[in-house]
Amino acid sequence: MMASVIASAGTLPVLSGLRSTAAPQLKKGIMWGSNGVGKTIIEKFRSAKAAGFDGIEPMSHLDRNEILKARDATGLSIPSVCGEYHWKYLLSDPDPKVRQNGVEALKVSLEDAKAYGADTVLLVPGRVTETVAYDECWNRSVEEIKKVLPLAEKLNVCIAIENVWNGFLLSPVEAAYYVDQFESPWVKFYFDCGNILTYGYPEQWIRILGNRIAKIHIKEYSRKIADKQGRSAGFGVKLREGDVNWSAVMDALESIGYSGWTTVEQPGGDTPEGLKDLCDRLRLIQQS
Secondary structure (H helix, E strand, O other), rough: HHHHHHHHHHOOOOOOOOOOHHHHEEEEEHHHHHHOOOOOOHHHHHHHHHHHEEEEEEEEOOOOHHHHHHHHHHOOOOOEEEOOOOOOOOOOOOOHHHHHHHHHHHHHHHHHHHHHHOOOOOOOOOOOOOOOOOOHHHHHHHHHHHHHHHHHHOOOOEEEEEOOOOOOOOOOOHHHHHHOOOOOOEEEEEEOOOHHHHHOOOHHHHHHHHHEEEEEOOOOOHHHHHHHOOHHHOOOOOOOOOOHHHHHHHHHHHHHHEEEEEEEEEOOOOOOHHHHHHHHHHHHOOOO
């Protein structure tokens, strides 16, 4: 299958979008794991609200009643849900039982999103390893995602594939093809600006992915730090102090007509002051 994918990728129609006549309306979100202020669900919601965020992206498989109470008490929006178990139960795993667990976990994520009023679920589709070949990761993940599409359509919740360090979907043209092959509006892309910097440029990916993008993760990365201290160390830099060209990113988002959520997934939010700093820096990025 991968041979035909590569052969046809060159003729893939690329969506660059039309430049909007007005600046995009972007909302400020915070990912669950980036908010270290508060131990309980309501405390995390309150701290995110106090810091200035418009919404929060919870993990799946949390207490739904508590999430709903916290949402209603604070007025924060829940634009998306991040799968709790997509790394544990990879849809590319050679073991069918593991993949089935992944399918069931994805279903719960979709149901969580529907309950919260969210329209997107973040999914890591698989991982290429020494024992899982690239084409196997592709074919298995596609097969498993297709099993869940009827539920996604029923719930009106999109499955959004995120670019992560999983050795998979390493070019924007390939990522676009991966989404397009489903021929479904319920499969899109969750683009992470920081993750891409080790092998690409976020502004280029954004323009190529175009309206396939469902949501945006805001994350910083420093190639200089990574070169000296190791690849993962590159994330140890504050927003707007690394190598992401935020002005180019915002221009690219405007060029494809993106309006919606820019959600911070970034260290530094372990204190009220740090959380507010993340929100303030996000606001400045939006104004770039």
